Amino acid sequence: MTIDNIIEEIKNAESIVILTHESPDGDAIGSSLAMYLALKQLGKNPDVIIPKYSRVFSFLPGADSIKTAGKNESYDLAIALDCGDIKRLNGYVGYFDSAKARISIDHHGSNTMFADYNFVDPASPACAQILVFILESMNITITKEIGTCLLTGIITDTGGFRYPGVTVETFEFAAWLLGKGVNVSDIYRRVLQIKSKANFELSRLYIDRLEFLEDEKITFSYITLEDQERVGAEEGDHEGLVNIGRDIEGIKVAVFLHENEKGYKVSMRSDGSINVGDICLVLGGGGHPAAAGCLISLPLKEAKEKVLREVKRYFNN
Numbered sequence: 001m002t003i004d005n006i007i008e009e010i011k012n013a014e015s016i017v018i019l020t021h022e023s024p025d026g027d028a029i030g031s032s033l034a035m036y037l038a039l040k041q042l043g044k045n046p047d048v049i050i051p052k053y054s055r056v057f058s059f060l061p062g063a064d065s066i067k068t069a070g071k072n073e074s075y076d077l078a079i080a081l082d083c084g085d086i087k088r089l090n091g092y093v094g095y096f097d098s099a100k101a102r103i104s105i106d107h108h109g110s111n112t113m114f115a116d117y118n119f120v121d122p123a124s125p126a127c128a129q130i131l132v133f134i135l136e137s138m139n140i141t142i143t144k145e146i147g148t149c150l151l152t153g154i155i156t157d158t159g160g161f162r163y164p165g166v167t168v169e170t171f172e173f174a175a176w177l178l179g180k181g182v183n184v185s186d187i188y189r190r191v192l193q194i195k196s197k198a199n200f201e202l203s204r205l206y207i208d209r210l211e212f213l214e215d216e217k218i219t220f221s222y223i224t225l226e227d228q229e230r231v232g233a234e235e236g237d238h239e240g241l242v243n244i245g246r247d248i249e250g251i252k253v254a255v256f257l258h259e260n261e262k263g264y265k266v267s268m269r270s271d272g273s274i275n276v277g278d279i280c281l282v283l284g285g286g287g288h289p290a291a292a293g294c295l296i297s298l299p300l301k302e303a304k305e306k307v308l309r310e311v312k313r314y315f316n317n
Contacts, residue, residue: 003137005117009101010039010138013077016046017070017095021083023265024053025239026156026191031081031105031127033062034149038140047071049092054236059190060152061145074098080115082127082153084108084286105130110277110286125165128153132173147177152187159243160192163290164272199240201231206241206256213308214315219245220308222257222264222300242267253311257304263297266307279310 010016018035020028029050036048051068070092078099083089084106089096096102096115104115107130109122124130128150135142142150151174158166161174178184195203205227211220223238231237238258245254246269253274257264266283268276270290277292283306285294296303 003119003134006103006105006119006134007138009077009103009117010042010044013044013075013101015072015075016044016077016079017072017075017099018046018048018079018081019083019089019092019096020050020081021088024050024082026057027126027128027153028082029053029057029063030060030149030151030153030156031131033060033066034128034131034135034146034153035079035081036062036065037143037146037149038135038138041140041143042138047075049095051092052235054239055234056191056194056236056239057152060149062149070095074100077101077103080104080106081131082106082108084111086112086114105134108286108288110281123165123167125163125167125170126154126157128157129167129170129173142177142180144181147180147182148187151177151182151184152191155184155187156191160188165288195240196234196237198228198231198233198237202227202233202238203241203244206244210245214312216250217252217315218308218311219248219251219254220256220304221245222259222304224259224300225261228259242269245269246271252315255307255311257296257300257307259300263295264300264303266294266296266303268292268311274311274314276311279314282310283307 018032020032032048039046047067047070049070050066078096102115103117105119107121107124107127111120121130202223206221209221242254242256252271254269256267270276272290275289277287277289280287280292280294283294
């Protein structure tokens with residue numbers, strides 16, 4: 001498979017749907033909207049389907065075009081972005097499966113290569129950074145609007161250029177976009193600094209419940225649905241809490257359980273010495289060596305025991 005296959009499929013498709021993973025972060029939403037705007041530039045009229053996302057990202061160009069359902073039962077082309085496994089496609093696997101052609105563009109090392117055409121680069125710190133190359137190969141003019149979406153993806157997935165996966169190209173692209181008028185500082189402030197009141201209240205609960213385990217090498221905390229209802233939390237208000245535990249001196253792995261309708265969404269972060277992507281893969285999820293997640297459909301006590309048992313096993317190997 002080459003980039004030419006992807007370009008050819010996009011060129012020939014009349015109807016296109018853009019999909020991303022459940023509980024979408026800035027990279028998922030930024031990449032999806034960048035692709036949406038690029039396809040509009042080519043004269044296409046794609047659907048970008050994201051059922052729920054944090055209002056933090058409502059400032060992004062094209063966000064008002066996001067749909068919660070598709071207009072077609074079967075599309076000519078489905079494009080999955082920033083998603084390592086078809087099971088994580090936001091509950092809309094049907095749109096992907098029924099498409100005549102399927103493309104996956106991703107940067108997760110655990111990607112299962114579930115599409116007809118898979119463009120996966122685990123060395124990239126964000127899916128949005130991969131899209132820079134792909135969109136330029138498609139002769140797309142990267143406008144200020146597209147650049148804002150792409151840089152939002154890069155900033156969120158690199159923690160504001162702090163994580164080890166950041167490359168020389170990451171900074172070069174950020175500088176180039178700054179020259180095109182993209183407001184880097186405003187994006188940084190919106191997606192990494194501003195917190196909702198509900199997020200602040202959840203942070204206090206997270207800290208109150210924080211446990212230190214394995215000779216203070218692991219942190220653990222949790223948030224329930226009842227907690228979220230009590231503080232009036234909306235989609236995405238739990239984001240970033242796991243980083244509180246990770247950023248404590250001496251901590252190697254932070255584990256955070258966030259309850260949703262399906263069970264407990266597990267978020268893990270590490271200092272780089274433990275591959276939490278491998279741990280989450282064993283638990284039915286996946287991700288990156290320093291940031292990963294999975295879903296455990298068990299009550300809190302059992303979910304906690306199952307997750308921590310697997311984490312501790314890696315410490316004892």
